Amino acid sequence: MCRRANAWDNAAMESFFKTLKVERIYQVRYETRAQARLDIVDWIEGYYNRERLHTSIGFLTPVAYEAAMIAA
Template sequence: MVMSMSRRANAWNNAPMESFFKTLKVEQTSRCRYETRAQARLDVMDWIEGFYNRQRIHSSIGYLTPCDYETRLQAA
């Protein structure tokens, strides 16, 4: 593995992932109690593919969903 930190005290590379994990915890996993890791993995993947990428709008990409944003990039 390679660390994603660019240099000491410069954590900008981690900011997008920290934001994503905060959103995942607040919007999905904090409300659930999983019996198994497999159940948790399936729920998280369903949330990412079914909601986060296809329905949830993101202000950083012009209030589009990630799928819509990617489609527009490919069309351009």
Template sequence: MTCSLSFFKTLKMEEVYLKEYESFANTETNLGEFIEQVYNTKRLHSSLGYLPPAEFEAAYASVAGS
């Protein structure tokens, strides 16, 4: 459960509290972009050996495919 709480705290602090959203659709688009472009590709995760999820998955895929 700690991961979920940490994720939501990060989402609020780094995205939600910094923007004003015009509509629910705008909010949904911005949150999706944040998750895909920042959280999954740039932000380091201690549980993944301090790698971003996209990099961790790529490394795992290359090992599993060998």
């Protein structure tokens, strides 16, 4: 829900896309769009959600955080 004149409205997604670009896209040269799409999905599902620690959720992975919330 993007509102006019609100710089922080989409801050979480802006942060995610910055991380995606810096940690993955700028590090790899893709030959095709299909190759890029597959690699980006693999990075998100395999690394970002399952291995990368996130400071905003207490240095847990999103998968571990979700499991902890379900168990609580």
